Amino acid sequence: MELLSSTKSFGGWLKRYKHESLSVKGDMTFAIYLPPQAETQSVPVLYWLSGLTCTDENFSQKAGAFRKAAELGLAIVCPDTSPRGTDYPNEHESYDFGSAAGFYVNATVEPYSNTYHMYDYVVQELPHLVEANFPVTDKRSISGHSMGGHGALICALKNPGKYQSVSAFAPIANPTNCPWGEKAFTGYLGEDKTTWNEWDATLLIENASERLPLFIDQGEADNFLVEQLKPEALEAACEKAGHPITLRRQPGYDHSYFFIASFIDDHLEHHSRALS
Numbered sequence: 468m469e470l471l472s473s474t475k476s477f478g479g480w481l482k483r484y485k486h487e488s489l490s491v492k493g494d495m496t497f498a499i500y501l502p503p504q505a506e507t508q509s510v511p512v513l514y515w516l517s518g519l520t521c522t523d524e525n526f527s528q529k530a531g532a533f534r535k536a537a538e539l540g541l542a543i544v545c546p547d548t549s550p551r552g553t554d555y556p557n558e559h560e561s562y563d564f565g566s567a568a569g570f571y572v573n574a575t576v577e578p579y580s581n582t583y584h585m586y587d588y589v590v591q592e593l594p595h596l597v598e599a600n601f602p603v604t605d606k607r608s609i610s611g612h613s614m615g616g617h618g619a620l621i622c623a624l625k626n627p628g629k630y631q632s633v634s635a636f637a638p639i640a641n642p643t644n645c646p647w648g649e650k651a652f653t654g655y656l657g658e659d660k661t662t663w664n665e666w667d668a669t670l671l672i673e674n675a676s677e678r679l680p681l682f683i684d685q686g687e688a689d690n691f692l693v694e695q696l697k698p699e700a701l702e703a704a705c706e707k708a709g710h711p712i713t714l715r716r717q718p719g720y721d722h723s724y725f726f727i728a729s730f731i732d733d734h735l736e737h738h739s740r741a742l743s
């Protein structure tokens with residue numbers, strides 16, 4: 468691992484690293500915030516998955532999370548949102564596919580299937596790396612925004628026991644049924660829509676073997692709410708299956724990091740309770 472930067476914040480340290488990833492067969496960058504408590508003890512970890520157009524840096528710079536993380540003794544790990552360094556057809560042409568839009572799946576369509584394995588990276592490789600190299604416990608939680616909210620939900624639903632808690636801001640809750648998800652899943656997973664189902668939180672709910680409560684904030688003034696995000700589909704699936712969900716509809720809030728910053732403390736407290 469190569470240390471890219473180290474910045475003190477609220478008594479802890481925000482560190483950015485580059486490392487060679489086996490899952491995506493190339494260099495990846497991630498950030499880790501280590502709270503002050505990590506100087507003397509191992510701390511639990513919250514994984515944060517960002518949305519379309521983001522890198523590992525958006526959350527660190529805009530969410531305003533580190534004051535509360537320092538208070539709670541919570542490490543936060545922020546991966547990048549896609550593999551980098553390749554030049555596949557259509558990879559860099561649009562904001563919602565290819566680079567910065569990995570959708571946290573394992574691609575099966577060439578050439579993306581060679582490297583776009585963000586699911587394996589986030590669920591397996593990154594926790595392994597983090598737990599081997601930093602003063603952290605093996606207690607993990609996961610959260611994210613938009614594409615990353617979708618990512619957090621599917622990672623938790625597909626891996627019972629791996630995460631102590633899960634939350635999301637404005638997640639793409641039913642990606643098999645919205646333009647962002649249809650475009651990404653066609654490109655990464657192919658035309659056979661039956662292969663998409665295992666990557667859709669709403670469709671995973673019915674057969675989830677662990678009823679880990681979902682905690683979700685959604686801005687009511689979010690421009691993407693009706694066409695892309697569809698939290699009502701996830702809510703209906705949860706009601707049908709008896710899966711616990713808290714879906715808070717926040718009047719006036721949009722899709723931006725101003726919305727995330729307004730409610731991030733509630734999410735950190737939610738995770739800290741589950742992790743302690």
Ligand SMILES: N[C@@H](CCC(=O)N[C@@H](CS)C(=O)NCC(=O)O)C(=O)O
Nearest residue numbers: 518519520521525562613614723724
């Ligand atoms: N058209 C917008 C859509 C992308 C968007 O809203 N991205 C969200 C996540 S889905 C985001 O976090 N953008 C980066 C930021 O606000 O820092 C853009 O190109 O920025």
